[in-house]
Amino acid sequence: MPHTYQYPRAALTVDCVVFGFDEGELKVLLIERALEPFKGKWALPGGFVRVDETLDDAARRELKEEAGLKDVFLEQLYTFGTVARDPRERVVSVAHYALVQLAAHDTKAATDAADARWYPISKVPKLAFDHADILAAALARLKSKVRYQPIGFELLPPKFTLSQLQHLYEAVLENELDKRNFRKKVLSYGLLVPLKETQMTGRHRPAQMFRFDTIKYEKLKKRGFNFEV
Amino acid sequence: MPHTYQYPRAALTVDCVVFGFDEGELKVLLIERALEPFKGKWALPGGFVRVDETLDDAARRELKEEAGLKDVFLEQLYTFGTVARDPRERVVSVAHYALVQLAAHDTKAATDAADARWYPISKVPKLAFDHADILAAALARLKSKVRYQPIGFELLPPKFTLSQLQHLYEAVLENELDKRNFRKKVLSYGLLVPLKETQMTGRHRPAQMFRFDTIKYEKLKKRGFNFEV
DNA sequence: TCAAAAGTGTTCTTGATACACCCATGC
DNA sequence: GCATGGGTGTATCAAGAACACTTTTGA
Numbered sequence: 001m002p003h004t005y006q007y008p009r010a011a012l013t014v015d016c017v018v019f020g021f022d023e024g025e026l027k028v029l030l031i032e033r034a035l036e037p038f039k040g041k042w043a044l045p046g047g048f049v050r051v052d053e054t055l056d057d058a059a060r061r062e063l064k065e066e067a068g069l070k071d072v073f074l075e076q077l078y079t080f081g082t083v084a085r086d087p088r089e090r091v092v093s094v095a096h097y098a099l100v101q102l103a104a105h106d107t108k109a110a111t112d113a114a115d116a117r118w119y120p121i122s123k124v125p126k127l128a129f130d131h132a133d134i135l136a137a138a139l140a141r142l143k144s145k146v147r148y149q150p151i152g153f154e155l156l157p158p159k160f161t162l163s164q165l166q167h168l169y170e171a172v173l174e175n176e177l178d179k180r181n182f183r184k185k186v187l188s189y190g191l192l193v194p195l196k197e198t199q200m201t202g203r204h205r206p207a208q209m210f211r212f213d214t215i216k217y218e219k220l221k222k223r224g225f226n227f228e229v
Numbered sequence: 230m231p232h233t234y235q236y237p238r239a240a241l242t243v244d245c246v247v248f249g250f251d252e253g254e255l256k257v258l259l260i261e262r263a264l265e266p267f268k269g270k271w272a273l274p275g276g277f278v279r280v281d282e283t284l285d286d287a288a289r290r291e292l293k294e295e296a297g298l299k300d301v302f303l304e305q306l307y308t309f310g311t312v313a314r315d316p317r318e319r320v321v322s323v324a325h326y327a328l329v330q331l332a333a334h335d336t337k338a339a340t341d342a343a344d345a346r347w348y349p350i351s352k353v354p355k356l357a358f359d360h361a362d363i364l365a366a367a368l369a370r371l372k373s374k375v376r377y378q379p380i381g382f383e384l385l386p387p388k389f390t391l392s393q394l395q396h397l398y399e400a401v402l403e404n405e406l407d408k409r410n411f412r413k414k415v416l417s418y419g420l421l422v423p424l425k426e427t428q429m430t431g432r433h434r435p436a437q438m439f440r441f442d443t444i445k446y447e448k449l450k451k452r453g454f455n456f457e458v
Numbered sequence: 459t460c461a462a463a464a465g466t467g468t469t470c471t472t473g474a475t476a477c478a479c480c481c482a483t484g485c
Numbered sequence: 486g487c488a489t490g491g492g493t494g495t496a497t498c499a500a501g502a503a504c505a506c507t508t509t510t511g512a
Contacts, residue, residue, distance in 0.1 A: 008280040009238045012321060051237040051319045055310035079308045079323050081284035090280045092241060092323075094308050163464075180466070181502065203511030204463040392491070409493070410475070432484030433489040 010081075010090040014059040015046030015131065017077070017095065017138035018067065020102030021155040025120045026171045027102065028135065030127070031066055032115040037087050038128030044135070045116075046093065059096040067116050073099040073154040078137050085130045097138040099154035146172050150191070150227040153212040161199050161207035162186070169229060182229075189227060191217050239310075239319040243288040244275030244360065246306070246324065246367035247296065249331030250384040254349045255400045256331065257364065259356070260295055261344040266316050267357030273364070274345075275322065288325040296345050302328040302383040307366050314359045326367040328383035375401050379420070379456040382441040390428050390436035391415070398458060411458075418456060420446050 018029035030042040045066040049058040055076065063069040077095040085091065102118070119125070127135065146152050152168050153160075166182050186192060191213045198206035217227070247258035259271040274295040278287040284305065292298040306324040314320060331347070348354070356364065375381050381397050382389075395411050415421060420442045427435035446456065 007277070010241050010278060010280055012239050012241060048236070049239060049310070049321070051239055052312060054312060055308060055321070076308060078305060079284060081278070081323070083281060083283060092278070092284070094310070094321075161464085178502075178504085179464090180504085183465080184467095185501090200510075202462070204461080205465075205509035207464060390491085407476075408491090409477085412492080413494095414474090429483075431489065432482095432487095434482035434491045436491055 008090075010092045011086075012049045013046055013091055013093040014049055014055060014062060015044045015080075015093050015095050015134055016059050016063055016074075017044055017097040017135055018063065018069065018072075018100060019097065019138070019142060019155065020100050020118060021168050021171065022102045022118070024167050024171060025122075027118040027120050028124060029067055029100075030117055030119055030124070032117070033128055034115065041128040042117075042119075042125050043128040044095075044131045049094070055094050055096075059094075059098075063098060069098070069100060073151065077134070077141055080130060080134060082130065093134075095134045095137065097141060099142075099151060101155065101157055103157045143172055143174075146229070148226050148228050150212065150217060152229075159195060159197065159209045159211055161209055162192075163207060165210075185229065189220075189225075191220075191227070237319075239321045240315075241278045242275055242320055242322040243278055243284060243291060244273045244309075244322050244324050244363055245288050245292055245303070246273055246326040246364055247292065247298065247301075247329060248326065248367070248371060248384065249329050249347055250397050250400065251331045251347070253396050253400060254351075255397075256347040256349050257353060258296055258329075259346055259348055259353070261346070262357055263344065270357040271346075271348075271354050272357035273324075273360045278323070284323050284325075288323075288327075292327060298327070298329060302380065306363070306370055309359060309363060311359065322363075324363045324366065326370060328371075328380060330384065330386055332386050372401055372403075375458070377455050377457050379441065379446060381458075388424060388426065388438045388440055390438055391421075392436060394439075414458065418449075418454075420449075420456070 020027045020029065029045065031045050033039055033041050033043050045062055047058070047062045047066070049055060053061065056074065059074055059076075060070070060072075063072065063074075074096055075098075077097050079092060079094045081092040083090060085093070121139065124132075124135065126132070142151075146169065152165065152172065155168055156164060162183050165186065166177055166179065169182070170177055192210040193213050195209045195211060197209045199209055200206040217225075249256045249258065258274065260274050262268055262270050262272050274291055276287070276291045276295070278284060282290065285303065288303055289299070289301075292301065292303075303325055304327075306326050308321060308323045310321040312319060314322070350368065353364065355361070371380075375398065381394065381401065384397055385393060391412050394415065395406055395408065398411070399406055421439040422442050424438045424440060426438045428438055429435040446454075
């Protein structure tokens with residue numbers, strides 16, 4: 001295909017903020033850079049967009065290559081285009097954020113790349129490039145979106161307890177929620193299906209497990225329904 | 230600056246959805262294309278991003294060059310990156326939306342480019358490229374954002390009446406609002422300052438004019454306040 | 459029997475909605 | 486004097502917030 005525009009071009013990358021929820025904490029997946037610039041520093045997974053793949057495809061490819069992740073919730077976030085954000089040359093990055101189900105036993109699998117690590121949000125080290133800005137934007141987006149779309153379930157295993165769900169919301173929103181009001185609200189939509197199973201995690205009453213009814217939600221969504229917390 | 234990445238690169242553009250409000254209608258600024266592809270078709274103003282300017286700068290430059298607009302409200306919207314959206318070659322476009330104060334007498338000025346025209350949203354013709362998708366995304370963003378941020382004022386002159394404001398909201402949200410409840414709500418924040426002036430537009434009682442108190446709003450915003458309608 | 463998390467209802471307060479008439483002006 | 490849009494208050498309803506005790510289990 002001929003190039004019709006011959007001026008110097010910016011390079012185009014995607015970067016991904018991958019969130020997970022584990023041990024009551026919101027975590028983010030970081031990669032230790034093997035090359036200059038910022039060699040040895042932590043950064044978001046990401047890389048160059050190929051000329052024959054969409055932005056979404058590029059983000060998913062990088063997630064698979066750099067973190068072994070696939071079939072995750074992924075959404076475009078914002079495009080970062082200040083002129084000097086990469087010291088080498090002009091690089092414009094289309095940032096995405098992803099939500100993954102980080103059950104305890106998966107932690108290792110997703111981290112099998114020796115250079116990848118899950119960091120609690122509160123303990124993220126200094127990041128390369130403008131990745132701290134990207135992370136901040138992703139956190140803000142997650143915090144606002146979780147309130148009116150049921151994306152929180154993307155961070156939990158398919159079967160979960162109401163307490164797990166509440167702790168997730170508390171971690172994301174960074175404030176405490178009233179247990180009774182929370183349960184009343186999330187159950188009121190009829191989108192949480194109680195399962196026969198219970199979860200026993202210690203010397204206390206076992207917890208009822210639920211799953212999120214995606215099919216019912218999709219139907220409601222078409223009629224303009226909003227899942228608000 | 231040396232290129233460290235030698236594979237073929239996508240071209241990078243910005244496109245702008247420019248909204249105006251006039252005669253009780255929400256309008257969008259379109260440009261008639263002078264060149265192939267889509268010669269003679271209507272399209273969003275936009276163009277290539279230079280290697281030494283930010284995305285925001287590029288969008289503002291294009292708005293000035295193509296539509297004579299400057300100092301407008303501008304915000305990044307979404308980045309469109311499907312592979313074949315431009316028939317010539319791979320072009321990734323960072324879409325923005327802008328809000329301009331389109332007072333009746335300005336209509337001509339902003340439209341002095343012979344190839345530019347304001348279209349009511351309901352009468353937009355078929356658009357070039359994937360610009361219909363971009364417009365749809367911008368409308369959705371405007372509709373949702375206008376409900377929790379006071380961006381509606383960007384579409385009105387600095388002095389306006391409550392009826393004008395209500396009609397604007399009705400046009401954007403595409404539904405009717407109760408006059409008394411609307412006034413109660415928007416006045417309750419104390420962000421609309423009544424002016425000494427009134428507006429007389431016909432044989433009926435003159436309307437009180439207001440201005441939006443930007444300074445007070447900025448202060449409230451820092452304390453976590455939200456302007457909801 | 460004790461510790462620890464699960465589970466459960468009611469009251470109060472606040473904000474949203476619904477609704478109808480008088481006012482000031484130009485023609 | 487009449488047509489036109491500007492301007493105002495109250496009553497009802499629904500949703501959110503505040504709040505404390507009982508249940509089930511493992512140790």
